[in-house]
Amino acid sequence: MNARLEAEVEIRNIAVFAELAVWEKRPDLQVLCVAARGHGALEEDVFETVLPGLSRRARANLLRHLRYIQLVDRNGVLTALGRRCASSGEAPAREQGVYRLLVAFHPLFESYVLDFKRTPGDRRDRDYSNHEQLPSWFSPNHNRVFTSIFQDKRFNIAKFPAQRGQSPVCRVEEMTTGNLQWDIDLGSGSNKWTIEGQVSGDWGRRGKFRSSPESVEPSKLVDFCADWEPQWDEQVGRLAIAYDGKVGQGGRESFLRSRSYKNKQVRDFGPFDTVEVRDIPVGPATKGDARTWATAILVAQAEAEDIYMDPDAYQSEWSDIIEDTPLAKWAGDAPDPSVLSEVNGRLLAARTRWLLSAGADLGMEA
C-alpha cells in the first residue's frame, strides 16, 4: 500500500545575509571522519595512521578545524555532519554574505532551500526601506544539508547574522509555486518527497526543476491510513467496505483498492491538495457483503470458464474463492445454485444460472 500526496507549495525568493557552508570535496577530512567512526572518537594518534606526515601541532590544528566546522564534537565524536562527510567525502566550507535563496515552505518540511545564489552588493542599490523580518518559519539549522536544484552542490545554512538585539531582515523578491509530491510506502513507512516546478526570472536558464528526494522519519508515519479512513481495521490491516462490484473479469479479485481524497490535512505534515492511496487492502464490512462478494466472484468465474458445474465442483469452487481471503470469515456456505438468480442486484443470465445449477438439476433427473 502506498500513497502519493501532492500539494502546491509556496516558493519564495528570499535575499538575506547569511552564514552558509558549501560542501566541497575533502578526501582528507573524509578519512579522518571514517577513522573517527571506527574508533568512536578522533584523537591525535589516529592521524598518524590515516593521514601521516603531519606534525603534532598540525594534527592538533586540524582536529580543531574539524571541531570548528562541526564534523566532530568537543570530544572528537563524529556529529551528524561528520557522518555525512564520512560517507560523501564532502565537508563544509564556510562563507558569509548576502544570498538569494529559493525557499519552499510547507509544514511537511517547514522551509526547504532549493538553491542559493551568492549576491554581491550593488553600489546603486540604496533602498533601505524594503526590508522585512525574516519569516518565522525560516530558521537556520546547520545540521540540515540541502542539495541545490540547479548546481551540483550541497550546502547548509549556519545562521543569519544580525546586529546585537536586531532580528535578521530580508527582501522577499518574488514568489512562485511548486508541486510537492510525497510518496509513502504505508507498509514500511519509507517515503520520499520532492518538489517540482519552474522558476522564472533570472534565477537560471533551466527554469524547470525537481528537487533531490528527501524523507520523513518512517516511524512518524505509523497508522497513517486510519487518518483518512474510519473503516480502517488496524488489527487486520484492512479497510472494511461494502462490496463495490469491482470483481474483475474472470472473477479475479486482489482485495486491493485505490482511493483518492481531496484537501486532506495530514497530521502535522500539513494540508495536501490530493492524496492518492494505492493498493489498500480491503475486505467486506458485513456478512452480507461477504456473501455477495464471494457470489459475485463465483458467478464471474463461471461465466468466464463457461462449463457446467456439478455440485462437488460448485462447492469446491466456493471454498477456493473464500479460503484465505478477507471473505473467509463471513461468506459461509455456498448459496443454493437453484435459487441464485441475481448478484448484487444484477440478474443472472439464463445461461449463467444453467451453468451453476445444471449439475444439480441433472443429478436429480438421474
Added chain:
Amino acid sequence: MKPLYFTACVHPKRARAVANQAHGSLWPYTAYLKSALDAARKRESRSVRWEPVPREYPLRLTPMDSLLVMEAEGFWYRLEGWSDDVPDMPLFVGEQYRPIVPKRVERVPSGLLLVLDSEVDPDEQVFWKGSPCTLTPTDPIWPDTLVARRRDGTVAHLYQRPEQADRIFLVIKGCDHVVLEDKHGAELPHQVADPHEGATCLRVGREKIPWNGQRDLTLEKLPDQGFFIADNGVRWAWSEDEGGNRRRRGVWIQLLPPEEVDSEAALDIRTAYMEEGVREVRTRRGNNRNDAFEVFNFRRDNYQLELERLPAEESTLFIPSSISNLQRQRQAIFSLRDSPLPHHQALLRLCEAPNRVRWPRCQPESVSRWYLLGDEHWSGTIQQREFVEKALGTPDFAFLEGPPGSGKTHAICELVLQFIDQGLNVLLCSTTHVAVDNVLERLVGKFEQVEAVRIGLADRVDQTIRDVQIDERIAALTETWRSAGVFADRDDDFNLERVAEATILSSVNLTCGTSTGILAHPYIRRLSHRRENDTGPRWPYFDVLIIDEASKTTFQEFLVPAQLASKWIVVGDVRQLPPFSEPKDLEASIAEVSDENEAKLSDAHQVALLILFRLQRPEAGFRRVRWLIEEGDDVLNALCAEIEVRVTHSDRMPEIVRVVQGNPTDNEVSITDIEAGQPVALHLLAADWILFPPELRDRVAPYLPPDGLALRDWDLDSARAFQFARWLDRRGSFSKPIWEQRRQFRAARELASRQRDFLREESWAKQVSWRLGRVHQLACARDDGQRERRQDEIDSLMPAVDPYSKWVPQAIDAIRDVGVRSAIESFRIGRSDRRVRCRSALTEAIPQDVWKERAVILEFQHRMHPDISRLPRDQFYEGVALRDANTLDERDKRDGWSFALRAPARRVWTDVRGHDERGINQAEIEAMRRWLVAWRDYAESHQRTDGKYWTVACLSFYNRQELGTRNMLRQLTGKARAETRFALPNTTIACATVDRFQGREADFVLLSLRNTSRPGHMDSPNRLNVGITRARFLLVVFGHRKYFAEDCPSEELNALADATPLFELGSVR
C-alpha cells in the same frame, strides 16, 4: 543587495549613513584604481635586452659526517699552588660562607682545576679546608682523549675542531650514532649538531665557495671530486639535482641593463621583471604564442629569469601588462564599499565621518608568559611588551611604529607566539621577502607550537625556511602519503596535491607571504576567479593580519589581505620610504580625474592649463617674447576662460588677443576686420599671446607680427616661412639669456624649439603628478621652501573656472592620498590641506586618543653604532626615537669589529670633488673602491667572532650610480657576471640603491651621494633617513662636502655634511 550587507554590519539605523560615507571615502580609491587599470592595460613595461646564462649545475648536498658539540659545564677556575690533597668538603665563599661543592677537581701542574656550579665573584673570599685561597677563572679544559664509540662497540674516526670558549665541535667520520667517552670509558655529555653548523664555506680542491648551509647549490661547473669539505670539517657528498618531477627546468637568461638609464631613476627597470606576478615575458606584441615565454623562476640578486625556452637571438623582452594586482585591489575596495561583512566593522570605521564614528576602547591584555621578551632589562623590551599587550587586547587595530633597527621583527615574533597560544590563525604580510623570512626564521623549528606555511615561489624563499614554502610542503606531504599508500585506492582524476594543499591550509596557524606573493594564496585566488565587481560572500579565514613594512604599503594594497582577517596589526615607520607607486598610474589617474558624477576635466582644458602654466614662467620668456598659439577652438576657449578668471586675481596674466572668424567679443579680433585693414588689427601688435585656430592660420599669417614665436611647427608657404625664419635669425640672441634650470637660451629659435618640445612631450597630468610626488617626498623636510614652491606650482596648474575649480583640486589631492600615501601614514597623519571632500580617518588620521590606545613607538635602536644613529635621531625622530639600546654595549668586542678604529667617528665623510657625468660620479666610485681594497686587506685576517661573514653594502640614491658601482665591484671581486651580490674575503657585498635596500642592514655601508650641484631626490627626508640608517658599525658617506655643507638647499643634507667628520682613506691604513 548593498543595504542587506550594511544592515548586517552596523545598526540598521546607521546603515544608510555608513554606506554613504563609505562610498564617499572610498571614491578616490575606486577612481584612482580605475584610471590605473586603464593605464596599465595600455602600458607595457620598457623592454630589456638579454643574453643566455651559461649552463648551471644544480647540486644536492648530503652530509657524509656527523657533527657533535660538547659544551662546557659549570664555571672553571684554577686554584694555584695547592699542593695538599683534595679536601673532601665544600669551599666556603663570601661573607656568608656560602658552601660550594666542586663538581670536578683535577690536579694540574700548577695546582688544582675546579669546576663549580655557580660563579664566584672575584672580590669574594674563598676558604677551603679553613685556608684562604684564590680562584682564577680559566677556559674549560677539554679531555685529552675522546673516543667515539658506535653502538656495535667499534670506535669511529673522530677529530676535533678548534675549541671555542665554552664548546668544542667534534666531527665523526661517517654518519653513525656514537657515544662519546673519555679515556676511562666514562660517557661524556654531548649534543648532535646540524652538520652545517659553524660552516661558512665549502672547499673543493683549491676553490672556496661561500656557503650558508643550504643543501641545494648551483655551480657553473661540476666539482672535480666527489665531495666538498666545509670549513667546519664536515664532508658533503654531492649529486646532480634533477629536481624531481615537481620542478620544471627551463633556461636561464641574464637581463641586461638598458643602454640609456634615466640618470634620476631610483630603481633599476629590471626590478619589475623580478616580481612574483610576472608569469610571462614576450618578444613581440600581439597574441602569438610563439612570442610568449613562460617564466618559471627568477633570481632577483642577479636579474636573471628562468624561461621555458630561449627567445630568438637579439630579441628584446617586455612584460605584458599585468593588471591582476590592481584588479585585486579594486575588488577589495569594492568589497568594503558595497559588501562589507560583520568582521569588517573596524575597516568601515576608517571610512566613517570623524564626528560620527565611535571607536571601541582598547584594553591591553596582560601576558602571563613571555617567549622572547622575557628579559626586560634590555632596552626597549618594555615598549615591545606594551605593544604585544595592546595588540592582544585590541578589538580592531594595533600599531607599532619602529625606527630602523628598533626590534619590530622581535616584537612581531612574540606577538605571533601569543596569538598562537590563544588558538588564533595568523596571516603575516610584508612588502619584502626579507621581512617575512626574518620572522619565519626566528619561529620555525624553534617553537613547536608554530605551524607555518610560506606562500610564494619556492626559489624566492630563504633557504633556511624553504621547508615551510607551500609547494615544498605539498611535495613532502604527498610523498609521505604515496609511500604510506594513503588514498592509493582513489581513481585517476584524484588530485593528491590539491588534497595536500587543503590539508596544509587547514592545519597551519601562521601563513606568511609578501604583499604580492600572498595573492597566490588559494583563498585569495578563489576570489580572483570572480569578476572584478563580484564582491559577494567570502569568509574571514584569518583571525588576525599582521602587516609589516606598512610604510611601503598603500591602503588599497593593505585591504587585499585585510578583508580576510578580523583584526589588523600594522607595523611600520612613517619616516621611511613611502610605497613605490608607478608614476604612470598616478599620471593616468590625474589625466582621467573626474568627480563623483564621472564628469571629467576635458582634454582640451588640460592642454590649455599646460600652455598657460608653461608660457607664464620666466623660463619660457614670459613678457620677453610674443607667442603665437595655434590651437583648436576648444583649447582656446578654455585658455581664454582661464585667463579671464585669473586676470582679476593676478597681475601676471598675459595680454592676449584671439583671432576669430565671426563676430568678435572682448579680446577678440575678427579675421575679416584684419584682412580689411581695420585698426583693430593693431591689437595683434600689442598682445603677448596671439591665439588663433588652425583653419585661420594661412589667413592670419600675413598680418602676424614677425617677432612671434610659434608654439607649433609651421609649414607655411615659403615666403611666409622665410619671413619668420629671417626674423628669428636676425633677432639672434637675447640681450639677457633666458634660464631654465641650468640651461640657458640665448637665441629665440632655441627657446621656441624648447617650448615646442616641452608641449609635445609633456602633459598637464604629468606636470601635476611629479609635483605631487615631490610635495609628498618633502612633507617632512625642515625647510618648507621647496615643498611650498611645488605646491604653488600645483595650485597654478589647477583650473580656475567653474565648475572645474570646485572639484578638480579636491580630486587631485584625493588621488595623491591614494597614490603616494602609505596605509600607516593615512592612519597616522592627517592631511594638512583643506581640500577634502569626504572626511574620514583615511584623510584626517585615526583620532589621537584612539591612536594612543592602540599604538606604541619603539624608542630604542639595536642596529647602529651610536655615532651613526645620532644624526637621524635628531633630524628625523626629534630625539624621541632611535635612542641607543644597551644591546649595543660592547658589540665591537662581541662581534670582533676593529676596522678603521682611528676614524673620528663611525659615520665619516670622504670628500670627493667629482662630478656627475650621465648619471655616474666616477670619482666617488673610485673612492669607494679604495675603501673596499682597505676592507679586503682587513677582512682577510679579521673574521667575525661568530664565524659568519661580514656584510658590506655599497649604496647610492640613483640606479645609474648603482650600475657604475656594480661595474667597479665586478672588477674588484672578479665576478664579471654578478649584478648585486659580490664577495670579498669573509665578506658578502650588496650593491643597491637606497630604495631597494630598505628593510636591510649591513655591518659597513658605503653611501655615494653622486650629485655635486643639486640635491635631487636626496632632499626627501624619508629617503635620506633610510640611506643613513643601514649601517651597523661604520657608515662612510662619499660626496662633495662643500656643496652639501654650504650650498645645498636641503637642511637635512646640510646637517649630514656638518655633523659627519671628514676622514680620508690614508688614515684607515
